[in-house]
Amino acid sequence: MTYLNHLVFGVYPYIALAVFLLGSLMRFDRDQYTWKSDSSQLLRHGQLRWGSNLFHVGVLFLFFGHTFGMLTPHFVYEAFLTAGNKQLLAMISGGIFGLFGFVGVSLLLHRRLSDDRIRANSKTSDIVLLWLLWLQFALGLATVPLSGQHLDGSVMMILAEWAQRIVTFRGGAAELMLGMHPIFKAHMFLGMSIFFIFPFTRLVHVWSGFGTLAYVFRPYQVVRSRRLGMTPKAPLSQRDPAA
Numbered sequence: 125m126t127y128l129n130h131l132v133f134g135v136y137p138y139i140a141l142a143v144f145l146l147g148s149l150m151r152f153d154r155d156q157y158t159w160k161s162d163s164s165q166l167l168r169h170g171q172l173r174w175g176s177n178l179f180h181v182g183v184l185f186l187f188f189g190h191t192f193g194m195l196t197p198h199f200v201y202e203a204f205l206t207a208g209n210k211q212l213l214a215m216i217s218g219g220i221f222g223l224f225g226f227v228g229v230s231l232l233l234h235r236r237l238s239d240d241r242i243r244a245n246s247k248t249s250d251i252v253l254l255w256l257l258w259l260q261f262a263l264g265l266a267t268v269p270l271s272g273q274h275l276d277g278s279v280m281m282i283l284a285e286w287a288q289r290i291v292t293f294r295g296g297a298a299e300l301m302l303g304m305h306p307i308f309k310a311h312m313f314l315g316m317s318i319f320f321i322f323p324f325t326r327l328v329h330v331w332s333g334f335g336t337l338a339y340v341f342r343p344y345q346v347v348r349s350r351r352l353g354m355t356p357k358a359p360l361s362q363r364d365p366a367a
Contacts, residue, residue, distance in 0.1 A: 132313055134298030137290045140320040147323025161329040175231030182225025194287040207277025219268045226261040233258055249325045263311040270305055
């Protein structure tokens, strides 16, 4: 078990991150025509509106929440936010937005499986990805009552320390996960696996979403009017009919 724990939480994170970054770069370089969300809105849009909006609101909040919550060192916020209060905040906000995402991805999965036209136009990776996201949201929601059993924030601090050791290439990260509850471990493993399959699915369009932030800093475009320097035309009532 110690060897398996080291493999999953000490080695696999780097494999997943390497595939995530290099795979995305290679796909952008070699298969730009597949770099899209492959929306099925034209086939049926009613259920898509609710499912997509709920899913995106939930997943975006959770992504940034997990990123800042786990990668921000404790000393940055300990003066005004204790570990216990941070965990309580994460449980409430994560539970609410996790429920949004779970309902949204459930609607998207039902829509894709129940509509014959949409299913016929779906790739295997589309359906597998939705099932993985559904399971990931379910596991995330399952961690909320578990977190309620230790409101001192100790488990959250261990998970944050694990993530920070991974991204800073410090040793001893895997050992921190030895005593974690299996649901926490499954949630972490599946999250890394989603990063692993990211370059091979429609998820790559997420990079384009972040890329649009560059428009905020782009210089203004100088547009020259096509009528610049032209003599104004006379009103229709004054024009020569023979012209």
